[in-house]
Amino acid sequence: MSTPTLKQLRFFVAAVDWGSLSRAASHLNVAQPALSQQIAQLEASLRNELLTRTPRGVYPTEAGDRFYRHARTILRQVEGAVADLTGPVKVIGRVAIGLPTSVATILAHPLLGAILNRYPGIRPELFESLSGYLHELIARHRLELAVLYRDRSSPGLTVRPILREELFLVTKAGSMPAASITMRAVSQLPLVMPSPTHTLRTMIEAAFAQEGFALNVIADVDSLPTMRKVAASGLAATILPVSALSGIDDAQRPAMIRIVEPAITRPLGLCYAADQPFVGPTALVADLMVAEMRRLVESGAWGGAVLAEP
Incomplete structure (x- = not known):
């Protein structure tokens, strides 16, 4: 052989x-x-x-799937070795990054700008998808880094907690004069939500179930732009973080009502395979991702988010 x-x-x-x-x-x-x-x-x-x-x-x-994991690790180790010898001035290599859609709306553009401006020799490969699929790609070593809705490590996955996002009721502008709404009241509204296997859906359902409530879902929609349009039109409401509305013009922006009694939050962490070599371009991009997420929260650009304890 x-x-x-x-x-x-x-x-x-x-x-x-x-x-x-x-x-x-x-x-x-x-x-x-x-x-x-x-x-x-x-x-x-x-x-x-x-x-x-x-x-x-x-x-x-x-x-092939088993061999892929070894091959990807070997190639990254070679790139890391080359980057280590070239010094901090010129770092060369590819880094595959996964972002959930709602996170990508606020983080993708500034993150790409930070990487390309700071390390022009690094070629970022950005994947936007559902968090469950991104977790699968991390496990298969098809991604080096991903932002997932997790705040603790698990077998095979290392998680670095970064922030927590508050979730809001998103509905037609002007349809609700109050600044907040109870979870009980939300449970009585018609909602469009991601499909039952989506991480956001399971997280919200679990939070409602813990308080003895159920969601009144009238349609399953695995499209962030469609959910936003439905909510803005008043056809039904939805539940999203502030980041999911990033980039929408004020004229088309739906209302965001704070959910109380109790509030709902979700964690976000920087994740990577536990057995992956964490050196060279991957380590540099990871630090940039954390720094950029922290900057967006501290500047107020990432609304409804608070940083995790360092």
Whole structure:
């Protein structure tokens, strides 16, 4: 059995990340036949089929999924070693970052600006998705870093608590004159919420259930822009953090009513795989993410949020 080359590892990881041989080849700026040949040679040397090819793209086999984790770690270790020797002036490498949609609305733009201005040699790869899927990508080592709704570590996952967000009732502007509303009153309103498997939904349902209330959900909507539009129109209300309304014009902005008796908050933490080498570009970007989140909270730009205890 021959030893895989770094080129083969890089080509294989790109194929899994992009889910397509043609897109991976375009990303790597190589011809697709050359990429396919390198992966075929890798599979032959390992005596295992690593990718399942379909007309709609490729995805890793069980063996491929296991090998992907090792390959990604090896490539990051090589990048970290190179970055360590190049010194603090020029850091080179890629860092894949995952942000939930509501967090991305307020954090994505300033975070990208901070990374590109501070470390122009680092190539950030930003993924925006549901938090549950981002957790899965962290576990598979397809992401180096992710912001998740967690404040404590678990087996395989290291969590650095950053802040807590208060959740508000979001409804049509002018429809409710009061500045606050009780949880009991919220339970009687028609709501649009993410699907039952969504972290925000399960967290809110658990908070209501603890007080003996149930949500009156009339539609499951896994789209933040749609939930905001429905709430602004008065068709139904929803429950979101202030960050989820970032960037909306004042004329189109729905009202945000504080939920009391009791209030509802959710934690946000910076997360990464416990067995991942935390060096080089990954460590630098992690520090920038924490600093940027803290800056947004301390400046008041991240409304309804308070920093976790250091």
